Every structure is written in structure tokens, then in C-alpha cells.
Amino acid sequence: MATTKVGRIKLGSQGLEVSAQGLGCMGMSAIYGPPKPEADMVALIHHAINSGVTLLDTSDVYGPHTNEILLGKALKDGVRNRVELATKFGIHLTEGQREIRGDPAYVRAACEGSLKRLGVDCIDLYYQHRIDTRVPIEVTIGELKKLVEEGKVKYIGLSEASASTIRRAHAVHPITAVQLEWSLWSRDVEEEIVPTCRELGIGIVAYSPLGRGFLSSGPKMVETLSNDDFRKVCSYFTYLPRFQPENLKHNERLYEQVNKIAARKECTPSQLALAWIHHQGNDVCSIPGTTKIENFNQNIAALALKLTPEEMAELESIASADAVKGDRYTGTFATYHESETPPLSSGQPV
Template sequence: MSAFDGPPKPEPDMVALIRHAVAAGVTFLDTCDVYGPHTNELLLCKALQGGVRDKVELATKFGKSFVPFADVKVEIRGDPAYVRAACEGSLRRLGVDSVDLYYQHRVDKRVPIEVTVGELKKLVEEGKIKYIGLSEASASTIRRAHAVHLITAVQLEWSLWSRDVEEEIVPTCRELGIGIVAYSPLGGGFFCSGAKLIDSLSQQDIRKSLPRLQPENLEKNGQIFDRVNAMAIRKGCTPAQLALAWVHHQGTDVCPIPGTTKIENFNNNVGALSVKLAPEEMAELECYAAAADVWGDRYPLMANTWKDSETPPLSSWKDE
């Protein structure tokens, strides 16, 4: 709504969409201080007025800090001072006394995860946040964090064509009783329209840089969409509904968060709840998008993902 996927959308329309979603039964809203930056939290502040706040679980994130006039525009931070300042900033922008779920958006590889979670634990004790989450964290990072304080949710990319988290991260979350929040469950919109997606993206849309949507990969990946679309036709649903239903069928501990800026698309996403998949249909879908058939990584150079989220040992930390 506010950043990355093209230019910001009109605020009144987005407030109306958020309230439409809540009225339709959505109870979980996910934002972040870096969206904008800051403007999405301010948008949510307006949407939460009039009793909406009491109807939802509110989640935001910290960890990505924009650095003006620097070669690397985004710095990942998990030091205690930053954690606290980021939280207090989010509370002000959201206009709330506490947030229900506070994620570390990306893991700071310079700071032991125990130190970051230790500060989050203090924020829980102070009533500023209710639950702690991680995003794009490795299995070992999750375990170390969970030993300091209960981790309630881990946000990760999970969709038909992003399934490597099933090897270690998902089993670790389930062993520890941690909920799973699946972002980009529609493959950044790919499972809505396939290769045609790229034609609808503005020059400001970050998805234009994704390896899987580059010309050398898009034609081959388009064949995955064609197979999913053919099955959707047989099922009497849209390909997006089919792909989203696949994520819903992963278990009651999985909460997908498909983003949208249009009420029509939101209603279509809700329709995925009516799509039922038998085990053999789940297997068929997974066969269509086997890892060997997906061309390109999720992100350029796989920057800032769980694959490199290890942090130093706690014994190395010197509080400055």
C-alpha cells in the first residue's frame, strides 16, 4: 500500500480497504516501520480508529534502518538501543500503547540474537509489546532466540515456488510450538497472472528486480503458472485462489498474509478459503513447482535472508 510495489496508493482508498478487510473477518494486520519508511504505520493509525483496533491483532517490525547518503541504503540493526527506539517510534506512529506482535524484520549478524531478544523481553515486561517474532531467521537462530524468551511467530516466505523453508525452519517452528506467518504466498503476484505480471508493474516496483521475473527465467517459470492455472480451471477457482489455498492447507499453525491494494483482489483472496484440496491435489501442485523447475533465486544475491542469519555467540558481546 505504501512502498516498494509501485507508488503509494491513495490513503482514503487504503483506509477503506483495511476497514473492509476487518469487516470481512480479517483479524491480523501486518506492517513495518520500513514501509514508506514510516508511512504505512501512519496509514494504519488512521485505519485503526473507531474501534477497529480492538478487533485485530496488530504486528509491526524493526531491524531495517535507512541510511541517507550511504552506498548501502539499508542497515540491519539489532542492538538494544535501536530495538527500543524503533519500538517507541512505531508505537507513536501507530497511535497505540502496545503492539500485539513485534518482529525482528531481519537478523543483525553483528549482534548475538540473545542480546536482541533480551531487549525485546524487557519491552514485553514493560507492556509495550505482547509477543515476540522473528522474520527470515535460520533454524539455529530461532532456537537461540527461543531459549531467551518464547518466540510466538516466525515470518518467512512460503509459497508454491518458495519451499526450501520446509527443510529445517518449518520443522523447527513446529517442534517449538511457534506459529508461522507466510509472506508472499502468491509469489509476489506471480500466481495471479503468471508471466503477464511483469507487464503490469511500474518502474518503481521492486518486483521488477526479482531474479525469477527476469526475462531469462520468466518464460520457464511461466510454465509453472500454466500448470497451476490449468488445475484452477478444473477446480473452478482462480490460480491465485488455488496457490493461496495450498498455503492454507499447510496447517492451522500457518497464517498467510497476501497483500493487496484493491477490494476486488481482497475478495478474491478470501475466496481461497472455500477451495478444498485433497492430499493428491496438494502433491500435484507441489510437483508443478518442484525446486528443480523454479528458475532464479527469491532475491538478488539472496541478501538479508535466513540463509545467512547466524549471529555471533553471546560471549563475544560487549555492551557499549
């Protein structure tokens, strides 16, 4: 396969430039089955960087901690200055319990922990992974602002935040990027979140652009997952309703239609789904994850795939709101729909 040229885009209005497609690193260490061999994953990360993919996405909760440690090992020996390193805080795991935290003491402690595990002096893009609905967003961003002033963080991001939360946060310190789930089977962010980001000059980072693998392989992918894969475990416990058997059967039609168009375009369904995201604008960076160099090469090849306005309209017609059955999440996996925080009290420090 010929090498695909990976261009650069500006993410947000504060000066951050990243590769037009990033690399989600989560599955290398956790969540989607057991950890993969460290040497293979370091080789994959280096291959990505040498291919021009320089936005690397991780979080302290992946493992927990082991994915950041992996990236720290991969970024030694002169590699650090070739990448834009993004990590996240806010999902605190203790004794098997999951808690969302945005209090200043936790924000600072989490940042210090990530810096140590990553082996870096500064995090390029530091996201609040989920919003703590008990703490005014102004208080959380106020602490992040201090970390920027101290040189420990360059740019601030939010993940799964509501439009009002984004506006309130941006008023305290410029938000460079909002990470959100956006794909042909997750389009609800187009109604309010995406327009708000564009109004404020905030970049958009699309995670799960392949529908957690569904847009790559269709419903049969669930049969190939390991028993400790988040997608299989959570489908049993209904946290991921779209992966429930009755919903998968309904959603298979979307995959079949995407596959049909992909065949016409002589590309894979994954490449078609990624190309659709790439055509949303030059303020959008997708971060598909993979653990295989072959799949990585296929993903970046999507950058060269051109879609006509008619093809975009066709895709959007088959991926309408009623085409997908089941919510993205249920239970304790908070999304932007529940990310409202208390108002800032008079005299409360920011």
C-alpha cells in the same frame, strides 16, 4: 460473491489468536509502486476487518514509516481492539543506505517510533524484520523481552531467521511466530525452518504466498508494473533473479500448470495457491497483500476451497525444487540463509 467466513487459528503457544488469513499492508504505501489513495486504503482495511481478517501486517521500513502512519489512521475510533497488529523493525534506511540493526538501543528506539506512528500503546506481534549478523541474537531478544515486560509488546516474532537463530532466540524468550516466504514457488523453508518452528510450538506466517504476484498473473504481470515497482526495479538490477527475463520464461511453465489445475477446480490461480498454503496446517497464516477490495474478496474465498490429498500431491509435484529458476534474493536483501549471529560472550548482558 458470497461472503466467506474467516476462521481463527492459534499462532504459537503463548495465547495469540489471529484470523486464518491476514492482510499484508506494504503495497498500500510503498515498494509495489506509488502510494495508493489514503481514503481507499483505509476503506480496504475496514472492509478486511469487517470480513473477519484481523491480522494486519506492516513494518517501519514500508515507506519508510508511511505504512504504519496509514494503519494508525485506519485503527482510530474503536477499531484498534478488533485487530492483531503486527509490525517489524531491523531494516534501517539512512541517506539511501540500507543497514540491518539489532542492537538494544535501536530496538527500543524503533519500537517507540512504531508505537507513536501507529497511535497505540502496545504492539501485538513485533518482529525482527531481518537478523543483524553482528549482534548475538540473545542480546536483541533480551531487549525485546524488556519491551514485553514493560507492556509495549505482547508477542515476539522473527522474520527470515535460520533454524539455529530461532532456537537461540526461543531460549531467551518464547517466539510466537516466524514470518517466512512460503508459496508454490518458494518451498525451501520446508526442509528445516518449518519443522523447527513446529518442534518449538512457533506459529508460521507466510508472506508473498502468491509469489509476489507471479502466481496470480504469470510472467505478463511484469509488463503491467510501474517503473518504480520494487519487482521491476530489482529485476533490472538482479536482486530478484526469478524476475529476470530468462528465468521468467522458464518459470512460466509452473504458472501454466497451476492455471490448468485452477480451471479444473473452477477457481483462480491465486485462490489455488492460497488454498495450498491454508492446507499446510492450522499453525500457518498467510498474509497476501492487495490494494483492491475485489482482489481481497477473491483471496479470502480461498479459505473455502478444499483440496484433496491427491490434488495437494499434484501441486507439489509441479512445484518441485527444480521447477523454479532463480533465487528468491541476491545482493543485500538478506535471507535466513545468512542469519547466523555471533555467540553470546561470557558475561554479556541479555
